[in-house]
Amino acid sequence: MKVKKQHRKKKYLHKLNRKRMHHKLKSTGTVKSKILKEAWNNKKSSYRNLREMGLANDPNKAIKIPSFKQEKLQIAKKIVKGDDTDSEPEEPVPRRKPPKIAVAKELEKEAKAPRERRFMLPKGQVEFITYLLDKYGHDYKAMARDKKNYYQETWKQLRAKVKTFMGIPKQYGEYLESRGLLDKEDDEEKLKQDVKNLIMDDSD
Known part of the structure; x- marks a missing residue:
């Protein structure tokens, strides 16, 4: 026996602004930092904006934690192939300097600046x-x-x-x-x- 789906009676609510609701759901929020706001390009994605400023979009990708399992697999592959395990590791390819690296430096400077103490006791x-x-x-x-x-x-x-x-x-x-x-x-x-x-x- 098939269970009949209960369809709720849909009503059109005139008080709701559908366009505003759509923009609110789609929005990722405003950039509060003045330094980031001035350098932000709305035509580019957040990943590209942050990369050009010398910032990381995903810290897990930026600072990779070495995997014990992967290291052991690489050593095992070298032993099987007969390669020298004591050979020097390949030097990483130097990356191009981000065009807006000054933003990262300004943020670092702002973070280290002394702040007014706002702590109050109850x-x-x-x-x-x-x-x-x-x-x-x-x-x-x-x-x-x-x-x-x-x-x-x-x-x-x-x-x-x-x-x-x-x-x-x-x-x-x-x-x-x-x-x-x-x-x-x-x-x-x-x-x-x-x-x-x-x-x-x-x-x-």
């Missing part, structure tokens, strides 16, 4: 750390014995948390300002230097 952790600083100052061993140390963190763990908090100028600056320990005229560079000095003093 509100709960800031409240806990500021509570400890207000009560004990920098006496970390006394902090470890506090009743609010629910997770039984050691004094070294608490010291690391305080150092992390002090290393965030925005949050630590707000704390100092709220306690009247920082003037509004103090600039961010001075605050960073003061924080660095405090961390160096506490490292002993």
Whole structure:
């Protein structure tokens, strides 16, 4: 007995833009990097664009991991043929320099450039750390014995948390300002230097 296929009743939805949906499905996304965007040629494929810039489309093909099985097969073939196994390997054919190699160098330079730290501690952790600083100052061993140390963190763990908090100028600056320990005229560079000095003093 043949099973009859259940055909769902198709409805034409006027609210959908079929052309826009097609473009969205076909699109591979926009190039966010400014360096790549300027050198990108929309008439060429992504593989060719990246190859011309000196970049790899597939890392597995660019950096091949030697196969143990293939190496042993090649040695076995040489032994069967009677070739000298200690012969020097053939030198690889030098590849042509990519025309847009400057793009790869610019990306490498951009990746190595220092970035602004955007890490921020959660509100709960800031409240806990500021509570400890207000009560004990920098006496970390006394902090470890506090009743609010629910997770039984050691004094070294608490010291690391305080150092992390002090290393965030925005949050630590707000704390100092709220306690009247920082003037509004103090600039961010001075605050960073003061924080660095405090961390160096506490490292002993």
